[in-house]
Amino acid sequence: MPPNTLPFDPIAQARRRWEDEGWGDAAPGMAAVTSIMRTQQLLMRRIDEQLRDLELTFARYELLMLLVFSQRGALPLSGIGSRLQVHPASVTSAVDRLERQGLVRRIPHETDRRTKLAELTAAGRSLALTASERLNRTVFADPGLPPDEVETLNEILRGLRHRAGDF
Amino acid sequence: MPPNTLPFDPIAQARRRWEDEGWGDAAPGMAAVTSIMRTQQLLMRRIDEQLRDLELTFARYELLMLLVFSQRGALPLSGIGSRLQVHPASVTSAVDRLERQGLVRRIPHETDRRTKLAELTAAGRSLALTASERLNRTVFADPGLPPDEVETLNEILRGLRHRAGDF
DNA sequence: GCGGAACGGTTGGACGTCATACCTTCGCCC
DNA sequence: GGGCGAAGGTATGACGTCCAACCGTTCCGC
Numbered sequence: 001m002p003p004n005t006l007p008f009d010p011i012a013q014a015r016r017r018w019e020d021e022g023w024g025d026a027a028p029g030m031a032a033v034t035s036i037m038r039t040q041q042l043l044m045r046r047i048d049e050q051l052r053d054l055e056l057t058f059a060r061y062e063l064l065m066l067l068v069f070s071q072r073g074a075l076p077l078s079g080i081g082s083r084l085q086v087h088p089a090s091v092t093s094a095v096d097r098l099e100r101q102g103l104v105r106r107i108p109h110e111t112d113r114r115t116k117l118a119e120l121t122a123a124g125r126s127l128a129l130t131a132s133e134r135l136n137r138t139v140f141a142d143p144g145l146p147p148d149e150v151e152t153l154n155e156i157l158r159g160l161r162h163r164a165g166d167f
Numbered sequence: 168m169p170p171n172t173l174p175f176d177p178i179a180q181a182r183r184r185w186e187d188e189g190w191g192d193a194a195p196g197m198a199a200v201t202s203i204m205r206t207q208q209l210l211m212r213r214i215d216e217q218l219r220d221l222e223l224t225f226a227r228y229e230l231l232m233l234l235v236f237s238q239r240g241a242l243p244l245s246g247i248g249s250r251l252q253v254h255p256a257s258v259t260s261a262v263d264r265l266e267r268q269g270l271v272r273r274i275p276h277e278t279d280r281r282t283k284l285a286e287l288t289a290a291g292r293s294l295a296l297t298a299s300e301r302l303n304r305t306v307f308a309d310p311g312l313p314p315d316e317v318e319t320l321n322e323i324l325r326g327l328r329h330r331a332g333d334f
Numbered sequence: 335g336c337g338g339a340a341c342g343g344t345t346g347g348a349c350g351t352c353a354t355a356c357c358t359t360c361g362c363c364c
Numbered sequence: 365g366g367g368c369g370a371a372g373g374t375a376t377g378a379c380g381t382c383c384a385a386c387c388g389t390t391c392c393g394c
Contacts, residue, residue, distance in 0.1 A: 004249045006334040009325060017236050026303035028317045029310040033210055035324040037225070040207035041252065041381095042331045043200055048382085058204070059350060069184050078372055082171045085208065087352055092374055094350080114359045114372045136193035143196040144330045149323045150195045156316045157202040158176060163311045164209045167173040208351095215352090226380060245342055254382055259344055261380080281342045281389045 011035055043143070050138050054131050055101065059086075061135075063094050064103065064128040067120040074119035076109065085166065103127060178202055210310070217305050221298050222268065226253075228302075230261050231270060231295040234287040241286035243276060252333065270294060 011034050018027035047058050056064075066083055067073055075083075081091045095118050098104040103124030109115035120128075143150065161167065178201050185194035214225050223231075233250055234240055242250075248258045262285050265271035270291030276282035287295075310317065328334065 004252065005332050006249065009329070009334045010250060011321075011325070011328075014232075014236075023299070023303050023307075026307035028314065028321065029307035030303070031321050032310050032312070032317045032324075033214070033307060035321055035328070036203065036207050036210060038252065038333065039324050039327055039331075040203050042328065042333060043203060045382090046331075047200070057349070065181075069181075076372080081372095082173065083177060085171065085205065086350090088373065089353085089375085090351055097349080109372095112360075112372080116373070132190070136190050136197070140190075140193035140196035140200060143199050144327045145199070145323065147195065149326070150199045152319060153323050154178075154195065154198050154202055156312065156320050157199075157206050158178070159316070160206055160311045161178075161202070161209065162176070164206075164213075165172050166205065166209060167176045212352090224379070243342080248342095253380090255343065256345080256383080257381055264379085276342095279342085279390075283343070 011038065043139070046139055047135065050134055051131060054127060054134075056127070056131055059090075060094055060098055060103075061128070061131050063091075063098065063118075064120070064124055065132065067104070067118060068125060068128050073125070074107065074117040076115045076117050078115065080118060098124065178205065210306070213306055214302065217301055218298060221294060221301075223294070223298055226257075227261055227265055227270075228295070228298050230258075230265065230285075231287070231291055232299065234271070234285060235292060235295050240292070241274065241284040243282045243284050245282065247285060265291065 011031050014034060015027050015031045018024070018030055023030075044058060051057060051061060062084060063080060066080060067075060077091045077095060078088070080095075081088050084091075095104060095106065098118070099106060103121055105119045105121055107117050107119050109117060145153065178198050181201060182194050182198045185191070185197055190197075211225060218224060218228060229251055230247060233247060234242060244258045244262060245255070247262075248255050251258075262271060262273065265285070266273060270288055272286045272288055274284050274286050276284060312320065
């Protein structure tokens with residue numbers, strides 16, 4: 001991992017260059033998009049670092065938590081895909097790995113023979129809670145922002161996601 | 168791509184479940200982190216869709232733009248890595264592809280024989296500008312937020328990145 | 335000066351994501 | 365009720381990211 005610290009803000013610099021180039025109308029949006037990308041990268045590293053010794057990734061953690069909160073402890077793969085907004089092939093791949101790890105089982109749908117459900121195992125449920133406890137403590141409880149900015153961020157991104165067709 | 172639109176905000180739902188679980192102190196941060204992840208996913212798709220027929224990805228586009236703005240049109244691979252905050256292996260891989268596409272050339276460093284520079288070709292510079300024009304028009308000029316929220320977002324994320332050691 | 339530490343880059347492997355193509359099963363409509 | 369399109373999953377392959385290990389080069393301290 002590159003824990004390098006730059007001597008300046010690369011995004012502010014890019015924004016100035018955008019303006020110099022005559023792209024002033026697009027400069028704020030460029031900065032915002034780039035900021036999101038970079039922040040995601042930083043957070044993802046921080047999270048995966050916490051999950052590494054549990055042999056989980058954020059993608060698989062999210063999938064597990066989805067099952068934990070799904071009462072029956074089982075969901076059709078298609079449901080997982082639309083809930084997490086990822087490609088069907090990604091779901092297949094994640095469930096494959098979780099199944100190999102013994103955290104999830106594939107079971108047939110009651111009536112629809114096309115559909116398969118991913119069902120949480122006891123080990124899967126237990127590991128999901130361990131991981132949650134750790135992420136809550138080391139990342140979510142202090143994401144790196146004052147509480148009022150966390151809320152502002154949530155509101156702004158909620159609007160963006162809504163307009164982007166997320167929900 | 169899953170252009171699926173959910174009938175509710177999945178992050179708001181997750182937040183409520185976090186609170187029900189007794190994790191209220193971590194709930195806002197969890198929502199913020201998850202929002203960043205999901206927003207990045209949406210934006211990345213939107214961008215890659217625009218770049219696809221130029222045979223570029225956002226990662227390679229960023230690398231090209233770095234070179235465009237580097238006066239000499241050339242930078243050491245290590246410099247690219249620390250500027251974009253990506254692993255050296257990722258730089259090698261991106262430059263490999265750009266070189267195959269004829270957009271970049273690897274040239275030796277004047278004095279340090281360990282170092283290689285990635286140098287923009289004429290085709291690389293031209294394609295970078297075409298891609299910029301398109302992204303400015305289709306994404307950056309309207310990222311999906313009102314202008315004041317774009318600025319607020321930029322400020323909040325600037326702080327987060329700073330405290331995360333980005334610069 | 336010289337020997338070991340640090341640096342720059344590459345390689346190979348793991349994982350996540352997507353696109354495309356394909357198979358099975360379901361559902362609907364004539 | 366038969367056929368055809370849609371839906372659920374999977375396989376394959378491309379790309380991006382990281383880690384761990386490695387090689388050659390440079391730097392530095394004794």
